[in-house]
Amino acid sequence: MRIPRLIWRHFEGGAYLPMEAGTLDGPVHELPAPRRLVVPLAQHEGRPARPLVEPGQTLEAGTLIGRTDGDHGPGIHAPLAGRVTAITRVDTALATDVLAIEIAVSEYCSQHTSSLPDQAGKMPTPQQSRPALSGGRASSPPYGSKRETPGLERAESPPPPTCSTSGLHDANRKDGPVKRNPTELANAADHAGVIDLARPFTPLGEMIREAASSRPDHLIINGLRAEPMVTANLRVLRDHLEEILNAGMVLQAALGIKRIWLAVDRTARRFVRQCRSAVAGTPVRILALANKYPQAIPTLLAWTVTGRETPPGRSPLQAGVMVLDAVALADFWRALQHGSPVISRVVTVDGPAVLRPGHYRIMVGTTYGEVVERAGLKAPLVRLIDGGPLTGRCVESLEAVVTKATTTILLIDHDGDRIPTPGPCIRCGECQQVCPVGLDPRKLLDASERNRPQDVVRLHPHACVECGLCSYLCPAELPLAEAAVKLKHYSARS
DSSP: OOOOOOOOOOOSSOBOOOOOOTTTTSOEEEOOOOSEEEEESOOSSSOOOEEOOOTTOEEOTTOEEEEOSSSOSOEEEOSSSEEEEEEEEEOOSSOSSEEEEEEEEOHHHHTSOOOOOOTTSOOOOGGGSOOOOSSSSSOOOOTTOOOOOTTOOOOOOOOOOOOOOTTOSOTTOSSOSOOOOHHHHHHHHHHHTOBOSSTTTOBHHHHHHHHHHHOOSEEEEEOSOOSTTOOHHHHHHHHTHHHHHHHHHHHHHHHTOSEEEEEEETTOHHHHHHHHHHTTTSSEEEEEEOOOBTTTSHHHHHHHHHOOOOOTTSOGGGGTEEEEEHHHHHHHHHHHHHOOOOOEEEEEEESTTBSSOEEEEEETTOBHHHHHHHHOBSSOOOEEEESOTTTOEEEOOTTOBOOTTOOEEEEEOTTTOOOOOOOOOOOOOHHHHHOTTOOOHHHHHHHHHTTOGGGHHHHOGGGOOOOOHHHHHOTTOOOHHHHHHHHHHHHHHO
């Protein structure tokens, strides 16, 4: 019998960008614990949390220090043991002047050395390396477990929601994973502070509650690369594949989802084979896709897989599709297994100015200056970008801090700092041809420059997915993407 071949859709527009994986195969280095952490209380594009601690209070690693008002909302946790020194303000890549908790890290944590390579590229011996603090192959101890810290008292912290995960991934189980209560899962995700890393960085608990009411029939685990030079999510996926699949199957069973998919780049043939072996005996199906930028954006990936269009400005859940980032599922699994909160990120540090590019596990609240110091510079730093080369945000100060939404830090030197010099439009139509949602970026720019808000509605800027591809490919170097985003936010307010 001939098995029909599945042919997936390709959206109009987009482009196949060079996706070199120079940092992908390297290890995850542990960045040394800084002496001071400034943990922002707004780490996703939503309401900020309120502080739950006061200056002078001693904390253990993982203590809940902030949460949004009400019962629901992602928690903010102390990444390391220490003492609260101030309730202050700090800048992040997402916002400026954000309320934050300043923590003086205990001497116990900061006296350890790093597992960073030296300038010759050699790694220190295991005795010289600082043990992993959370995640990675050496995961953190369960949340709330006692960690001896000289000179510090144990801080009180509410226990995490209990959620048994026995018998989740068993090839011999024909009835699939044990079904859980969606509310229970959402509360566990909120308590651990898990957020999805696709913009707008939505809390996972909020997504689970919305899915429980909207009843999607597809769950897609997004294992595609978002942009060139962005490889941290793939590193996490490869290191924690089984855990990510388990977390996805837990959600599938709890929400009654019919089909679950893992989307990966088909050019990574060895990893595709590894994925097919890992999902044997499970309901997960592998999607080996041609990664056409910006296909990794959830709305576009949902259309590629299911053919369903997401209403502009809405979540794919409105089309019956739940798309989750692989990193969020890895965090979710640790929350279910141990109640472990999200206190660090595996971050790609790359760019022409960096001396030691690679993946670094960085504590939330670490300043970018600390990252630059540890990764090293081989040329004077001109620009620091949080995010990928097409959609990243320029960071104005090295005193700004890393958040849960940080996945990539690009260090740019003078030669690599390309400042656009806009010229007259040559009417090539390239921007309109590559736009994945069929907008006309030239008309959006014209409406923005001429200050014609009446033109906004008919140009549909709310459909923009903010991929930045129009500006990237414009031969006249016009600020097309900036104009589209500006009008998108204007239409959202009006």
